[in-house]
Amino acid sequence: MTSTTVAFPVFCKDEKSSANEKGLHKRLASTVKNINISFISNRMESLMHKIKSFFTYMLILPTLFVCACSTNPATGKRQFTALMSPAQENSVGAQEHQKIVQQYGLVTDKKLNDYVTALGKRVTEDTERPDVQYKFYIIDSPIVNAFALPGGYIYVSRGLLALSNSEAELASVLGHEAGHITGRHSAERYSRGVVTSLGAGILSAAIGSQGASQAISLGSNLYLSSYSRDQENEADTLGLRYMTRGGFAPQAVPSFLYSLQRQSDLDARLSGQQGNRYNYFSTHPATDQRVAKTKAESMQYPQTGINNRDAHLKAINGMTYGDSERQGFARDNNFYHPELGLKFSVPQNFTIKNQPSQVIALDNKGSLIVFDMMGNKEGYAPLDYIRSVWMKETQLQNLEEINVNGMKAATASFPGQINGENVVIRVVAISWKDRFARFQLAIPRGAKAALVEDIKKTTYSFRNMSANEKKTIKPYSVKIIAAGVNDTVKTLAARMPFKEMAEERFRVMNAMAKGTEVQSGALYKIVSE
Ligand SMILES: [Zn+2]
Numbered sequence: 001m002t003s004t005t006v007a008f009p010v011f012c013k014d015e016k017s018s019a020n021e022k023g024l025h026k027r028l029a030s031t032v033k034n035i036n037i038s039f040i041s042n043r044m045e046s047l048m049h050k051i052k053s054f055f056t057y058m059l060i061l062p063t064l065f066v067c068a069c070s071t072n073p074a075t076g077k078r079q080f081t082a083l084m085s086p087a088q089e090n091s092v093g094a095q096e097h098q099k100i101v102q103q104y105g106l107v108t109d110k111k112l113n114d115y116v117t118a119l120g121k122r123v124t125e126d127t128e129r130p131d132v133q134y135k136f137y138i139i140d141s142p143i144v145n146a147f148a149l150p151g152g153y154i155y156v157s158r159g160l161l162a163l164s165n166s167e168a169e170l171a172s173v174l175g176h177e178a179g180h181i182t183g184r185h186s187a188e189r190y191s192r193g194v195v196t197s198l199g200a201g202i203l204s205a206a207i208g209s210q211g212a213s214q215a216i217s218l219g220s221n222l223y224l225s226s227y228s229r230d231q232e233n234e235a236d237t238l239g240l241r242y243m244t245r246g247g248f249a250p251q252a253v254p255s256f257l258y259s260l261q262r263q264s265d266l267d268a269r270l271s272g273q274q275g276n277r278y279n280y281f282s283t284h285p286a287t288d289q290r291v292a293k294t295k296a297e298s299m300q301y302p303q304t305g306i307n308n309r310d311a312h313l314k315a316i317n318g319m320t321y322g323d324s325e326r327q328g329f330a331r332d333n334n335f336y337h338p339e340l341g342l343k344f345s346v347p348q349n350f351t352i353k354n355q356p357s358q359v360i361a362l363d364n365k366g367s368l369i370v371f372d373m374m375g376n377k378e379g380y381a382p383l384d385y386i387r388s389v390w391m392k393e394t395q396l397q398n399l400e401e402i403n404v405n406g407m408k409a410a411t412a413s414f415p416g417q418i419n420g421e422n423v424v425i426r427v428v429a430i431s432w433k434d435r436f437a438r439f440q441l442a443i444p445r446g447a448k449a450a451l452v453e454d455i456k457k458t459t460y461s462f463r464n465m466s467a468n469e470k471k472t473i474k475p476y477s478v479k480i481i482a483a484g485v486n487d488t489v490k491t492l493a494a495r496m497p498f499k500e501m502a503e504e505r506f507r508v509m510n511a512m513a514k515g516t517e518v519q520s521g522a523l524y525k526i527v528s529e
Pocket of ligand 1: 176180227233235
C-alpha cells in the first residue's frame with residue numbers, strides 16, 4: 001500500500017482513480033462481496049470510456065487530421081504523427097512525469113541516480129533524435145518495470161535494477177526505452193486517434209474541467225499501456241543499436257530478456273498464478289520469440305563490447321529490495337507502514353499480499369481480510385461514515401461504536417458471498433489522523449469460534465508504530481557478497497529471508513542456470529534483512 005490515499009499506480013487502469021473517490025468506494029465495497037469480479041468490470045468500463053472519448057475527439061478535431069505523415073529518422077518509416085510535434089512531446093512528457101512522481105515516488109539516492117543517468121547518457125549519446133533531452137529516473141517500485149514518456153523521460157524500477165546483472169543488461173533496457181522514444185511510438189499511437197493528456201489540455205476549455213480531468217487520467221495510461229508487437233520489435237532493434245554504440249556487449253539484450261522471462265515464471269509460481277499487478281511483462285512480454293530474434297540480431301554486431309558485471313553489482317549494493325517504507329511491508333503476520341507509522345497483525349496462518357491500493361490477507365479456508373485507507377476531509381464520525389458513505393447501500397447489522405487503542409472507531413456486519421461461499425462480512429472504520437483506516441473481514445459462515453476470535457483481534461492490533469519499531473523494522477535490501485570457498489547456491493540462498501523457493505530466487509536474480517554452482521571469490525546478489 002502506498003502512503004497517500006490517492007497514490008494508485010499510474011499503470012494499472014483499474015486502480016487509478018485518484019480523482020474519483022466515489023468510484024473507489026463502490027469498488028472496495030464490492031471487493032469482499034464478490035472478490036474476483038471487480039477487475040473485469042472496471043476494465044470494461046475503462047474501455048468503453050476510451051472508445052467514447054475517442055469519438056468525442058474525432059468529432060472535435062477533424063481538421064487537424066490533414067497532411068499528417070513524416071519520415072522517422074530512426075526507423076526510416078513514414079509515420080502518421082501529425083498531432084504531436086516534438087514541442088508537444090516535451091510538454092506531454094513533463095505533465096505525465098509529475099503524475100509518475102506523485103503516484104510512484106522516485107528513488108532519491110544520488111549515487112544510484114548518477115549511475116543510471118551516466119549509463120543512460122552513454123546509450124542515448126548517438127540517436128537519430130539529438131533534439132531529445134533524455135532524462136533518467138528510478139521509480140520506487142519492487143516490480144520489474146521500465147517505460148518511457150515522450151520528451152525523453154526514461155524510467156527503470158528498483159525491481160529491474162535488482163534483476164539486471166551487468167551494466168550492459170541495464171543499458172539494453174535503457175536503449176530499448178530510448179527506442180520507443182526515437183521510434184515515436186507514443187506519438188504514433190496518439191496520432192491514430194487515441195485520447196491523451198495533450199488532447200485533454202487543448203479541449204479543457206471546451207468540455208469543462210471534469211471531462212478534461214477524466215481524459216487526463218485515461219490519457220496517462222495510454223503511453224504506458226502495451227505497444228504493438230511491431231513497436232516492441234522495433235524498440236528491441238533500436239535498443240541494440242544504441243547500446244552497442246555506447247560500447248556495450250550486444251548479447252546482453254537476449255540475456256536480460258531471458259532473465260525477464262525467468263522472473264516472470266517465478267513470479268507466477270510464487271503468487272500461485274494470481275499475479276495481476278501491472279509489471280514490465282504485461283507490456284513487454286519476454287517471449288521465446290523475442291529472445292531468439294534479439295539473439296540473432298545481436299550476432300550482426302561486433303562481438304566485443306563491455307559487460308561490467310562487478311561494477312553494476314557494486315552500484316546496486318545496499319539498494320532497497322521489495323516493498324519500501326513508502327509502500328509498507330509484511331514481516332511474518334505483521335504489516336508495517338513505517339512512512340505512515342502504523343502497523344497491524346493478522347492471524348498466524350494468513351498470508352499478507354501488499355497491493356498498491358490495499359493490503360489483503362488470506363488463509364486457505366476462505367477467510368479474507370482487506371485493509372485500506374480513505375480520506376475523511378468531511379470529518380465524518382466513524383459510525384456515520386460506515387452508515388452514510390462507505391456502506392450506504394448495504395443492509396447493516398450490529399452497527400456500533402468501538403474504541404481501538406484509544407482511536408474512535410465503528411463496526412458493522414452483513415451477510416455476503418465470496419466465490420459463491422456464504423460469508424459474514426465485518427467492516428471496521430478507525431478514525432486515524434485525517435482519514436479512516438478500514439478493515440473488511442470476511443469469515444465463512446459457520447467458522448469455528450476460535451477463528452472468529454482470531455480475526456477479530458486483527459481490528460484491535462491496529463496501532464501506531466513505536467519509535468523503537470520505526471528504528472529497527474527496515475525493508476529488505478540487495479547485498480553483494482563474494483562467495484566463500486565452501487559456499488554453494490544452497491548456502492547463499494539460505495542467507496536470504498525467504499521461506500519459499502529461496503534457491504530459485506537466488507538463481508533467477510543472479511542469472512544462474514539450473515545445475516550450475518557459484519564460484520569462489522565471485523560476486524553475487526543476495527537479499528538481506
Ligand atoms: Zn517496450
